[in-house]
Amino acid sequence: MHPVPEAAISATADEIREAALEQFARDGYSSTSMRDIASSVGIKAASLYNHFGSKEAILWDLTLTAFEELLRCRDLAIANLPDNPTPQDRLACLVTSHVAFHARNSNQALLVNSQLAALSKTHYRKAVAMRAQYEATMREVIDEGITKGVFTTIDARVTTFAILQMGMAVSGWFRPEGPLTVSDLCAIYVDLAAKMLTPLPLKRKE
Amino acid sequence: MHPVPEAAISATADEIREAALEQFARDGYSSTSMRDIASSVGIKAASLYNHFGSKEAILWDLTLTAFEELLRCRDLAIANLPDNPTPQDRLACLVTSHVAFHARNSNQALLVNSQLAALSKTHYRKAVAMRAQYEATMREVIDEGITKGVFTTIDARVTTFAILQMGMAVSGWFRPEGPLTVSDLCAIYVDLAAKMLTPLPLKRKE
DNA sequence: GTCTATATATCGATAGAC
DNA sequence: GTCTATCGATATATAGAC
Numbered sequence: 120m121h122p123v124p125e126a127a128i129s130a131t132a133d134e135i136r137e138a139a140l141e142q143f144a145r146d147g148y149s150s151t152s153m154r155d156i157a158s159s160v161g162i163k164a165a166s167l168y169n170h171f172g173s174k175e176a177i178l179w180d181l182t183l184t185a186f187e188e189l190l191r192c193r194d195l196a197i198a199n200l201p202d203n204p205t206p207q208d209r210l211a212c213l214v215t216s217h218v219a220f221h222a223r224n225s226n227q228a229l230l231v232n233s234q235l236a237a238l239s240k241t242h243y244r245k246a247v248a249m250r251a252q253y254e255a256t257m258r259e260v261i262d263e264g265i266t267k268g269v270f271t272t273i274d275a276r277v278t279t280f281a282i283l284q285m286g287m288a289v290s291g292w293f294r295p296e297g298p299l300t301v302s303d304l305c306a307i308y309v310d311l312a313a314k315m316l317t318p319l320p321l322k323r324k325e
Numbered sequence: 326m327h328p329v330p331e332a333a334i335s336a337t338a339d340e341i342r343e344a345a346l347e348q349f350a351r352d353g354y355s356s357t358s359m360r361d362i363a364s365s366v367g368i369k370a371a372s373l374y375n376h377f378g379s380k381e382a383i384l385w386d387l388t389l390t391a392f393e394e395l396l397r398c399r400d401l402a403i404a405n406l407p408d409n410p411t412p413q414d415r416l417a418c419l420v421t422s423h424v425a426f427h428a429r430n431s432n433q434a435l436l437v438n439s440q441l442a443a444l445s446k447t448h449y450r451k452a453v454a455m456r457a458q459y460e461a462t463m464r465e466v467i468d469e470g471i472t473k474g475v476f477t478t479i480d481a482r483v484t485t486f487a488i489l490q491m492g493m494a495v496s497g498w499f500r501p502e503g504p505l506t507v508s509d510l511c512a513i514y515v516d517l518a519a520k521m522l523t524p525l526p527l528k529r530k531e
Numbered sequence: 532g533t534c535t536a537t538a539t540a541t542c543g544a545t546a547g548a549c
Numbered sequence: 550g551t552c553t554a555t556c557g558a559t560a561t562a563t564a565g566a567c
Contacts, residue, residue, distance in 0.1 A: 146442070149356045153543060162551070165545080169550055174543065233439065236352070273513045274505070280498065281491040281517055288490035299480070307479045311487055314520045359561065368533070371563080375532055380561070 132170040134160045136184075139177045144226035148178055148237035178234065179242045185227035186249045192220045193256065206264030207313065213257055214286065214312045215305040221290040222301045228290035257283055264316060271318035282312045338376040340366045342390075345383045350432035354384055354443035384440065385448045391433035392455045398426045399462065412470030413519065419463055420492065420518045421511040427496040428507045434496035463489055470522060477524040488518045 138159040142151040153164040153174055171177045196216035200208060221228040235246045258279045264270030272278040286308055293304060344365040348357040359370040359380055377383045402422035406414060427434045441452045464485045470476030478484040492514055499510060 147353060147355060149353060150443075152541075154541085163553085164543080165553085166551055168544070237356075273516055274509075277505070277510070277513045278517065280494065281514070284494035285487040285491045288486065288494075292486065299483070303480075304483070307483050308487070310479055311484065311521050314523055315517050317520055317523070317525075319523075319525050358559080360559085369535085370561085371535085372533055374562070 135167060135170055135177065136181060140181050140226050140230065143178060143181065143234055144229040148174075148234050175237070175239055175242070178230075178237060179239075181227075181230055182235070182238065182242070182246055185224070185231045186246065186253075188224065188227065189220055189231065190249070190253060192216045193253065206260060206267055206269050209260040210264065210270075210312060210316070211309045213260055214282065214309045217257075217283065217286045218289055218305045218308045219301050221286055221288075222293045222295075222304055225290035225293065228287065232287050232290070254279065254283055261316065269318065270316040272316055278315060282315065285311070341373060341376055341383065342387060346387050346432050346436065349384060349387065349440055350435040354380075354440050381443070381445055381448070384436075384443060385445075387433075387436055388441070388444065388448070388452055391430070391437045392452065392459075394430065394433060395426055395437065396455070396459060398422045399459065412466060412473055412475050415466040416470065416476075416518055416522070417515045419466055420488065420515045423463070423489065423492045424495055424511045424514045425507050427492055427494075428499045428501075428510055431496035431499065434493065438493050438496070460485065460489055467522065475524065476522040478522055484521060488521065491517070 135156060139151070139156045142155060142159070153167055156177070157164040157167050167177075171180065193213065193216050196212045197209075200212055204212070231246075231250070235243055235250075238246060258275065261270060261272070261275050261279055261282075265272065265275060289304065289308075293299070295301070299307075341362060345357070345362045348361055348365070359373055362383070363370040363373050373383075377386065399419065399422050402418045403415075406418055410418070437452075437456070441449055441456075444452060464481065467476060467478070467481050467485055467488075471478065471481060495510065495514075499505070501507070505513075
């Protein structure tokens with residue numbers, strides 16, 4: 120059909136990355152063999168070592184990229200906030216970028232959320248630190264809202280986990296071809312998160 | 326210290342179950358070898374086959390038990406509801422049993438929530454059906470509340486996922502020796518779930 | 532019901548021809 | 550940068566002695 124650029128015929132590092140990401144996310148790191156990855160890019164396992172030093176090196180490469188893109192999406196969303204944003208603005212911004220990333224980049228999200236244990240000890244520690252940094256942003260916004268009296272919660276730490284994790288789970292079930300657009304999805308989660316932190320009393324008895 | 330019953334000295338099927346559950350939950354099914362399981366109960370890998378026909382048979386045994394206990398906890402909680410419970414009563418009941426199970430039985434929860442893909446195709450289908458049945462209970466309560474006008478949500482399906490999944494995540498971080506009791510934890514999640522479904526308008530403008 | 536020994540397959544990774 | 554061939558380790562599972 121289409122003429123294919125000469126450079127696209129041979130297996131490149133990027134093709135390997137793409138194949139490995141999909142298989143690591145779907146089947147798990149330890150269930151995916153170098154032969155599996157190689158065959159899905161049309162080469163033999165030994166040839167993978169011309170591009171990556173080891174299987175773990177592929178996982179680490181993918182993990183770093185995934186975290187970088189996750190943090191970049193968050194930073195981009197923050198940069199688009201209005202001047203003097205309210206805590207509600209900040210919460211909606213973070214939840215939207217969080218959910219949108221997990222919906223649009225489900226393989227990267229699954230990698231970051233469930234395959235870190237396969238990393239070497241050194242890489243694992245770095246990954247956990249990046250995840251902690253990401254999660255801290257959400258916690259800070261929630262704490263700010265509590266301080267300013269616009270958010271209320273029994274436990275800020277647990278509520279932060281709950282908001283982050285309900286968004287993370289999106290990568291496991293959301294399909295773009297389903298009934299919801301990513302924009303619909305984000306609006307739903309922003310609404311849920313806002314209600315979870317609402318200061319309005321639910322019971323008016325007594 | 327204590328005299329040990331004669332029967333408790335040799336490796337039994339239950340000891341194997343306990344060791345396998347912990348390792349499958351912590352390291353994943355495919356990262357756990359029969360040698361790993363055998364050595365942690367003090368026998369050789371070949372001896373495991375006197376108790377289970379295969380590695381997958383161990384996983385299936387554990388998965389079935391975990392689902393049975395999850396459903397039993399739910400049924401027990403439902404049986405203790407007052408007469409003519411409100412949708413709020415039912416929601417609190419389900420969220421409490423859900424969160425308590427995931428906090429108290431974290432290894433079983435991790436197995437059921439992230440190791441199903443390692444099952445044989447037949448067993449996988451049965452497991453997914455049991456999970457769907459469990460999740461449907463939560464959905465029905467939410468739908469009932471919406472019908473009766475005491476719950477409001479943009480999307481009942483997504484809200485059901487969100488409530489279930491924020492509770493499932495508890496198995497990944499909750500530690501009994503931490504600052505929260507299971508009872509504390511359940512109260513927090515009941516509060517969050519109730520707020521997520523609150524019909525009170527958050528914005529009073531216009 | 533445990534063990535040793537082994538069958539058979541596959542794993543990550545390397546060496547060296549082309 | 551690909552390949553074939555192979556190494557050494559390890560995987561699940563089985564056979565048979567005790």
